[in-house]
Amino acid sequence: MEFGKCEVDCLxxxxxxxxxxxxxNFLDKKISSKKIEKILKAGIxxxxxxxxxxxxFAVIKSKKKRKKIYKNFQKEYKKSKHHFSNPTYxxxxxxxxxxxxxxxxxxxxxxxxxxxxxxxxxxxxEYSVVCAVQNMWLMARVLNIGIxxxxxxxxxxxxxxLKVGREYKLVAYLCVGYVKEFLDEPELKKLEWEREMFxxxxxx
Amino acid sequence: MEFGKCEVDCLxxxxxxxxxxxxxNFLDKKISSKKIEKILKAGIxxxxxxxxxxxxFAVIKSKKKRKKIYKNFQKEYKKSKHHFSNPTYxxxxxxxxxxxxxxxxxxxxxxxxxxxxxxxxxxxxEYSVVCAVQNMWLMARVLNIGIxxxxxxxxxxxxxxLKVGREYKLVAYLCVGYVKEFLDEPELKKLEWEREMFxxxxxx
Numbered sequence: 001m002e003f004g005k006c007e008v009d010c011l012x013x014x015x016x017x018x019x020x021x022x023x024x025n026f027l028d029k030k031i032s033s034k035k036i037e038k039i040l041k042a043g044i045x046x047x048x049x050x051x052x053x054x055x056x057f058a059v060i061k062s063k064k065k066r067k068k069i070y071k072n073f074q075k076e077y078k079k080s081k082h083h084f085s086n087p088t089y090x091x092x093x094x095x096x097x098x099x100x101x102x103x104x105x106x107x108x109x110x111x112x113x114x115x116x117x118x119x120x121x122x123x124x125x126e127y128s129v130v131c132a133v134q135n136m137w138l139m140a141r142v143l144n145i146g147i148x149x150x151x152x153x154x155x156x157x158x159x160x161x162l163k164v165g166r167e168y169k170l171v172a173y174l175c176v177g178y179v180k181e182f183l184d185e186p187e188l189k190k191l192e193w194e195r196e197m198f199x200x201x202x203x204x
Numbered sequence: 205m206e207f208g209k210c211e212v213d214c215l216x217x218x219x220x221x222x223x224x225x226x227x228x229n230f231l232d233k234k235i236s237s238k239k240i241e242k243i244l245k246a247g248i249x250x251x252x253x254x255x256x257x258x259x260x261f262a263v264i265k266s267k268k269k270r271k272k273i274y275k276n277f278q279k280e281y282k283k284s285k286h287h288f289s290n291p292t293y294x295x296x297x298x299x300x301x302x303x304x305x306x307x308x309x310x311x312x313x314x315x316x317x318x319x320x321x322x323x324x325x326x327x328x329x330e331y332s333v334v335c336a337v338q339n340m341w342l343m344a345r346v347l348n349i350g351i352x353x354x355x356x357x358x359x360x361x362x363x364x365x366l367k368v369g370r371e372y373k374l375v376a377y378l379c380v381g382y383v384k385e386f387l388d389e390p391e392l393k394k395l396e397w398e399r400e401m402f403x404x405x406x407x408x
Contacts, residue, residue, distance in 0.1 A: 001221040001386060003346040008242075010214040011346050015249040015339055017205040038212075040403055045219040047341065049355055051392035053401040058408040080323035089320065107408070116293065116397065117355045119284035124355045126327075127375070130334035135219055137251065137335075138342075142207040142215050151253060151321045151328045164408060171331070182205060188255035193320065197257040199244055204262040204311070204368060 014138050019182045021146030023096035026177040031101050035143050039176070042139030043106075048128035050116030055129045058162050060103040065161050069173070070097045072157040073150065080152060088191055095150040100177035105158060106133055107168040129171040136174070146179035218342050223386045225350030227300035230381040235305050239347050243380070246343030247310075252332035254320030259336045262366050264307040269365050273377070274301045276361040277354065284356060292395055299354040304381035309362060310337055311372040333375040340378070350383035 040057055048054060060066060073095050081089065097103060108129045118124045133149070140147045155170035188194055244261055252258060264270060277299050285293065301307060312333045322328045337353070344351045359374035393400055 001217065001388075003218070003348055007214050007218065007346045008343075010211050011218055011246075011342060013205070014207070014211065014215055015246055015343070018249075018251070020251055037403065040407075042215075042219055044401065044403060044406060045222075046338070047222070047224055047353065051390050051398040053398070053406065056406050056408050076324045083318040083323060084320065092320075094321070105408075114287040116288065116296075116392070117298070119287060119356065120280045120358055121355045123330075127330075127334045127337075130331045131338040131341075133331075134250070134335040134338040138215060139212075139219070142211045144207055149251065151325045152323065154324055162408070184205075186255050188320070194255040194257070197248065199241065199248060202248060202257070202260055203244075204260050204309075204366070 014142055017182060018137060018141045019146065019186065021096060021148040021175070021179050022093045022187070023099040024093045025146065025179045025181065026096045026099040026175070027180060029101065029178040031145060031177065035145065038143065039136050039139050039145070043132035043136040046128065046132035046135045049118050049124035052111055052115045052118070052125065052128065054108050054111055054125045055132045056107040056109045056168060058105040058107070058164070060105060060162070066097050066103060068161045069153065069158055072153055073097060076152045076154060088193060094152055096148045096175035096177070097150060100148070100175035102176050104174045104176055105162060105170060106172040106174065107164065108171050109168055126169065126171055133172045133174070140176065144178070146177060146182065148175040149173070150175060218346055221386060222341060222345045223350065223390065225300060225352040225379070225383050226297045226391070227303040228297045229350065229383045229385065230300045230303040230379070231384060233305065233382040235349060235380070235382065239349065242347065243340050243343050243349070247336035247340040250332065250336035250339045253322050253328035256315055256319045256322070256329065256332065258312050258315055258329045259333045260311040260313045260372060262309040262311070262368070264309060264366070270301050270307060272365045273357065273362055276357055277301060280356045280358060292397060298356055300352045300379035300381070301354060304352070304379035306380050308378045308380055309366060309374060310376040310378065311368065312375050313372055330373065330375055337376045337378070344380065348382070350381060350386065352379040353377070354379060
């Protein structure tokens with residue numbers, strides 16, 4: 001399979017216009033199960049250490065469960081406040097747990113067998129799962145569906161709500177839904193929370 | 205920016221035909237600096253927690269440095285052998301450090317300031333860097349350039365060879381180069397090292 005200019009330009013655009021979507025931007029619009037499946041299937045096409053495919057996905061539609069997870073967000077958000085004196089922090093909407101069409105919790109399940117390639121760096125398993133998340137994010141974007149990754153959550157609380165065992169590690173908690181708009185640039189850049197870093201600044 | 209069927213099909217193909225490339229498959233063919241830049245720029249378009257952009261890249265062309273890193277691979281590989289009784293393990297080529305056109309070491313640099321979104325889950329910084337790696341991998345693939353992620357390495361040794369400080373954490377060590385061929389399926393699947401997992405098997 002040889003790719004050409006058309007595919008380069010296409011991928012370029014997808015990477016450039018992928019955004020992290022927050023609550024005030026989600027629409028209350030159904031996503032077809034075919035599209036949900038397409039997003040998840042993009043995830044399982046990710047690279048994984050020793051082809052271990054250690055990812056597990058939970059699709060959460062239940063309002064009740066999401067309310068519980070949102071409560072944990074509120075608690076963690078409250079705890080985080082004292083770190084940020086910038087008043088912008090109080091105004092930011094940092095999740096879309098309840099507003100999005102559904103949530104997806106992405107876990108790493110530690111395999112019982114030894115995994116090729118994971119003998120010197122244990123974290124490779126989790127990293128494989130992050131690759132799956134990025135694949136899903138990009139696939140959602142070309143389907144014009146937004147994803148927001150919520151990290152102001154205690155993994156333990158999420159796991160308790162979802163009743164998953166100790167052998168699972170929460171890697172990502174994603175809010176997934178159609179959106180009012182995809183911003184042309186990252187929101188935190190627009191708000192001047194952080195400035196954009198250019199390539200020469202991140203080269204060693 | 206609204207995407208359509210054409211972009212969905214394009215991304216689908218890129219995700220499907222991305223491969224992890226090993227030493228025996230790399231060609232001794234120059235990659236233009238424009239293309240190297242394109243791959244790195246795909247990396248810095250990744251999502252990052254609180255827009256912290258905590259990635260750092262080292263491009264390694266030096267044969268001498270690569271030889272040293274290869275030595276560490278050999279040591280770690282030797283240590284790993286006793287875990288795998290399957291004779292296939294002895295025959296597998298698991299890296300392309302010297303054969304590829306260049307290597308890229310990807311680091312996470314822990315920011316000194318508090319990062320929005322990283323207060324409850326410290327690992328979000330590293331995870332952002334993994335998203336950058338996956339973007340690079342996909343961009344390389346549409347440029348018909350192969351990437352192999354080598355994880356049978358001690359991060360400490362790699363950092364010593366590259367003379368990077370304690371504040372850097374090695375996330376990925378990538379071998380990058382043109383290839384003889386992209387396999388149609390993952391090598392470890394073809395060899396029946398692991399079987400492919402289907403979507404219903406990884407759903408909770």
